[in-house]
Amino acid sequence: MSIIILIISILLDGILNNSLPYINLSLFTPLLTLISVIIIYPLYKKEDKKYLITIFITGIVYDLLYTNMLFYNGIIFLVLGLLNIFINKKVQVNYLTIIFILLLNITLYVLLNSLLLFSCNIIEMSIEKIIYILTHSIVLNLVYGYLLFVIIKRLSKNKKSIKLN
Numbered sequence: 001m002s003i004i005i006l007i008i009s010i011l012l013d014g015i016l017n018n019s020l021p022y023i024n025l026s027l028f029t030p031l032l033t034l035i036s037v038i039i040i041y042p043l044y045k046k047e048d049k050k051y052l053i054t055i056f057i058t059g060i061v062y063d064l065l066y067t068n069m070l071f072y073n074g075i076i077f078l079v080l081g082l083l084n085i086f087i088n089k090k091v092q093v094n095y096l097t098i099i100f101i102l103l104l105n106i107t108l109y110v111l112l113n114s115l116l117l118f119s120c121n122i123i124e125m126s127i128e129k130i131i132y133i134l135t136h137s138i139v140l141n142l143v144y145g146y147l148l149f150v151i152i153k154r155l156s157k158n159k160k161s162i163k164l165n
Helices: 001-017 032-039 046-064 072-090 095-119 128-158
Strands: none
Touching: 001 032, 001 046, 001 072, 001 128, 032 046, 032 072, 032 095, 046 072, 072 095, 095 128
């Protein structure tokens, strides 16, 4: 089930990244693959190594499809995955805490991405650009993450094979 969620998220990322600029909805910056990487962790609750391998491969696939920097998002997803494992072991995940976890991960992803791109002199980065990216990525990604969390939680109640908090 997690692989299906990741594939759908990668495809939606591509569709939205390619179509939003043309229909003048630049208020939304999709990070749907990142959100799905965070949301699927409860499906791997007892298999942290398998989760980390899955998100690393997802990052590499994302890099192959949408960026020209192989292993870049793979490593960033891995770092955020480790953080996500730590948070999920310390905090009971529910409808409210998932919003905070998503906000934290979106913020860290944007900051890490900006810092790495700036430090490698790939693009110019400023505080204003970082704030712009954050404010334009929060709404769409929180809604997507929350809906994905609700869907997974409902599916876990219907099927005994899917265990979720």
